[in-house]
Amino acid sequence: MRPDRLSSLFVSVVLALIYFQCADAADMKGTVTVLKYEKVTVHSYMAPADGLFVTSQILETPNQIVIVDAQYTRPYAMEVLDYVRGLNKSVSRIYVSHSHPDHWNGLSAFAGYPIYTLPEIKAEISARAGRGQADSAAANPAADVREISADVLSSGKEVIDGVRFEFEKVSAAEGSVHLLIRLPEISTLVAQDLVYNNVHLYAGQNEFDHWLSVVSELKSRNSDATILTGHGKPVDRSGYDRMIAYLEDLRQFRVTSKNGEELKQKLLEKYPAYNGSRLIDISLPRLYPPAK
Numbered sequence: 001m002r003p004d005r006l007s008s009l010f011v012s013v014v015l016a017l018i019y020f021q022c023a024d025a026a027d028m029k030g031t032v033t034v035l036k037y038e039k040v041t042v043h044s045y046m047a048p049a050d051g052l053f054v055t056s057q058i059l060e061t062p063n064q065i066v067i068v069d070a071q072y073t074r075p076y077a078m079e080v081l082d083y084v085r086g087l088n089k090s091v092s093r094i095y096v097s098h099s100h101p102d103h104w105n106g107l108s109a110f111a112g113y114p115i116y117t118l119p120e121i122k123a124e125i126s127a128r129a130g131r132g133q134a135d136s137a138a139a140n141p142a143a144d145v146r147e148i149s150a151d152v153l154s155s156g157k158e159v160i161d162g163v164r165f166e167f168e169k170v171s172a173a174e175g176s177v178h179l180l181i182r183l184p185e186i187s188t189l190v191a192q193d194l195v196y197n198n199v200h201l202y203a204g205q206n207e208f209d210h211w212l213s214v215v216s217e218l219k220s221r222n223s224d225a226t227i228l229t230g231h232g233k234p235v236d237r238s239g240y241d242r243m244i245a246y247l248e249d250l251r252q253f254r255v256t257s258k259n260g261e262e263l264k265q266k267l268l269e270k271y272p273a274y275n276g277s278r279l280i281d282i283s284l285p286r287l288y289p290p291a292k
């Protein structure tokens with residue numbers, strides 16, 4: 001084939017690929033925020049409203065992919081998986097940050113991949129799945145989840161594909177146990193549900209004081225410029241201040257509201273631009289249990 005014919009064929013193939021990627025992106029219901037660093041590219045996937053704005057963090061290292069959290073519904077988990085396949089690198093780990101179903105109910109989409117979490121979180125997922133909270137495609141997705149090794153937990157760090165990951169356990173905040181992940185080389189904290197961004201909180205754990213102290217402590221470390229949140233887009237350090245303000249309001253409104261509806265109204269009035277009011281609805285039965 002003549003060189004000019006060859007180059008026009010090459011251009012056609014490239015244009016076809018670009019079109020395919022655009023078409024794919026247009027079909028996607030979630031949104032992806034991409035943050036590029038020298039050794040790592042962060043692709044933060046956020047589900048739309050019916051997926052509770054839950055995020056999956058896709059951390060692209062030089063040769064591999066690490067994913068944090070598996071989405072609430074299978075269709076959005078499949079969107080994450082399709083996006084990851086488009087990056088054309090092998091998935092070395094999927095971490096589950098805590099036991100709330102919006103972060104693992106979609107695990108069935110990732111069957112066959114290496115899934116890891118803390119032993120306490122694995123036990124909680126098994127218990128929740130046993131109560132029928134998993135989707136029908138996976139009666140107990142925790143059965144395939146591996147526990148992060150004692151070695152990694154005691155040292156708190158692991159090098160994956162040349163990138164340093166740090167791990168920490170945090171108790172009694174948004175949920176009962178959280179896996180916190182840091183990537184110190186890119187000053188990034190994978191906070192997941194310890195920090196939300198522009199989304200109402202799930203408050204059913206009712207641990208406002210301790211959650212506040214956790215966020216204040218994370219802020220005081222002065223170590224992370226970027227926070228990857230569990231609901232909402234990535235945020236800079238101002239995200240800590242907005243979380244603290246919201247948690248303080250929530251703690252006060254919980255005491256000063258006579259019922260859940262009043263608490264919800266106060267939150268909607270104070271934070272009119274926030275998404276995810278359904279998360280307040282889900283919290284209320286636990287904050288104001290019906291009288292027996």
Ligand SMILES: [Zn+2]
Pocket residue numbers: 054100102103193202230231
């Ligand atoms: Zn969540």
